[in-house]
Amino acid sequence: MISEFESSAVHLKKVDHETQRRSASCIWCSKVCGFILLLVFITASYMLSCKRKTLLFDPYLMEEDLSEDALRDVVQSISAKVKFRARRVPAVSELIILEEHMFSVAPKRFLPDVKNPCWFQELRGDVSVDPYGSNLFGRSFRPIQHIFEQLSVSFRQLVTRHEGKLQRLRCLPYFYIIGQPKCGTTDLYERLRLHPDVRLTQPKEPHWWSRKRLGVFQYGGRPHTRFPLDHYLDLFDPVTLQIQQSLLGNSSSNIITGEASASTMWDNNAWLYLHGNSRGAEPPALVQDFIHALQPDARFIAILRDPVERLYSDYLYFGTSDKSALDFHQKVCESLWMFEDCLRDAGLRACVYNNTLNNAMSVRLQVGLYVVFLLDWLSVFSRDQLLVLRLEDHALNPELSMSRIFHFLRLGALSDQKQRQISKRPASNTRRASDRDLGPMRADTRELLSLFYSPFNQRLAQVLQDESFTWDARSEHA
Template identity: 85%
Template sequence: MTGKSSVFFHLSVFPDALPGKSIKSSGARQHLDISTLQKVFRFPLMASDVSVIDGSELLVNVVYTVCVRLNSFQQCRTKPMFSVAPRRSLPDVKNPCWFEELRGDVSTDPYGSNLFDRSFRQIQLIFEQLSGSFTQRLTRHDGRLQRLRCLPYFYITGQPKCGTTDLYERLRLHPDVRLTPPKEPHWWSRKRFGIIHSGERPQTRFPLDHYLDLFDPVALQIQQSLLGNSSSNIITGEASASTMWDNDAWLYLYGNSTGAEPPSLVQDFIHALQPDTRLIAILRDPVERLYSDYLYFGTANKSALDFHQKVCESLRMFEGCLRDAGLRACVYNSTLNKAMSVRLQVGLYVVFVLDWLSVFSRDQLLVLRLEDHALNPRLSMSRIFRFLSLGALSDQRQRQISKSPVSNPRRASDRDLGPMRPATRELLTLFYSPFNQRLAEVLQDESFTWDL
């Protein structure tokens, strides 16, 4: 297919190139020629840049080529981002895993250059242990050495300050779930672009290989099951609370212009690699979420008055954007998001949910409310276990999971600041209410209005 001048894309990936920019159903495709793609990418694009095996890989190949070129890594321009991951996984393993052929000197430390161990001390220790037994874990097939590689079976995608840590910690108590640190690698939304911390400029990109290394402890346990001639029901996942909403990396690739929207989102990449994955989102009243977010991430001079002032300022900025651009453009406007002193956009859940449902089917996305989880964690965890097709638990294990202490509660010093001002609550309720109503319609569940 090298040299072809036209390709297929998901309709939802390039809204700027489509009439009406409306949400399209999953699986829809449109034929786009090179001239159309150039309008989207805003710089010359050659036909050779878009030659790949099939449409699902094409999305990844093109965007990776563009990102590489913009960062002047010309030597990588013909390598698809996900080329290390095959289209099919092992049939006797529930979790998506495959054997990867090894090339080169296998005696060198396979984790020596991994960028994650520079950020997480716990990861350094795990990699040191894995490195010592690396050659013993290799298998041989047709005279070639292989290692087992795995991706997450599920993703807890968000939202921040909505209970993702508590879900994660309770999930790991299920005997068929293996979760390894860090809880939030933020690879899909940030580190694959080279963004270490939110708001920073890109540095060195974290390749997919480095992300896969995080799941090697799980791969080792699955491999032991396979060596015992049995199938494996073990699954793994991760819980980066930025996955659902954070697409700010596009600021450094495209910049912002009036009415501009990202040409593709995190979910487009996940779908390209894992079209059958499972997604879990937990949400809370966006008014309460914003105050919790302010208390957790704020530093000096936190107070109910300071929060009120920041809310008023951010509301003026966001509403000013809406006068010049559409809702979706403002939600994904990286410049605006960085300028606002509180993260209003994170609570506009319906925008993100609709975008995820434009790529994944409804039965792949489980949406929970923190309020329900806090009231009855046993029920919410049972819903998650069914969603992930996990085995039944004994009554004793169910009690252990449901009675575990709440993870990541509000700090005592933040509790001492008291609640937000009634006037602040009124402003935020007025702002979020229409979006909550729309979310309830999309999910067909009135509890997501948070009016009950």
């Protein structure tokens, strides 16, 4: 028999062996983690020093950097570097190379007797299989999955024999509410939904053109699985079914489709993932280039507000914890330094569309540079295809702004009762009570941001030929 001493010795050896094994494992893990951290550091260093990224900044500001004089100098330096240069618009052939599948799905021409951009798509394979089972929107969002489950029951109504082939009707949006965030897009969406001839997507913001198309699920995230165009088109099938029933009944339909992703106007942060081998500092193709190539007659609505107020609202809505006027001020100061640092080595558009900079800034300064985005949209779409509103005017007189929208979308006249229902609807997505309790931003923050946005607002007012877009108190009461 083994003595108690020998048994203890054997047990100690096992414990010692296990300890050594764990120790070796920890050492190995430490080495691997160290190596990964080194790679991350090297990659980050490259990204921050590369001319294409043009980001060389120190995120830790000294007390003297936060002085009023130093910050004014930063803003003045930014203003001196602001140059509005025309962009190079890519040829359609270049876009097709980048998004071959997308252009293989949508045709060059749409049905002539339908107000929406619609066409018949040939069905291949087993038509009895659930057409929405693999849809990535349905897999990602439970409410959409529920809609698809209902649609799958009536899917056979979408299948028709056209020109001797089994086909289904497909439609793109007739119009887009393209931006900007925290400027009243939700309120426009909710009021437009009350119009009897308007059908908007669920969810309000598919973010397909700016993000899901490239596999990005949230702002600033890295790409995963790309959502194909077919999955985006499925979101419009509820209204497509109504349009198809009108076509089969030889009757006209005034129904129009739309969606309201507030990122469409400005968010091109994922451009490097699509153009990874590009050597330029600016994205060679933007969201609007692809939309224009696919549907050149589309119509767009943008609603803007004083960019100073927009930024604070954005901070209050998307900020996580420890929100305060002081915290907002510090984040604004840090972001201004970063933006100015970028402009030392790069042009305005390169910094506005710089993914690294935008992810590094703790407040989204660039979203309020409305004129940069508007000029880029006007490089491919005509002025009469973009309706630009101000939130301040919409809040003051929603009936007038909605009438402008209905006219822009070529919608028929409404009854007085329906018009009152739309215009008197309570405002949507207003500031939360907990955020209102934080009070306004500091006066010095407001002054700093007003100086920063001023040259951009002035140029915006020139482009739109409307002085109210300077958000200058004097022009408000002129």
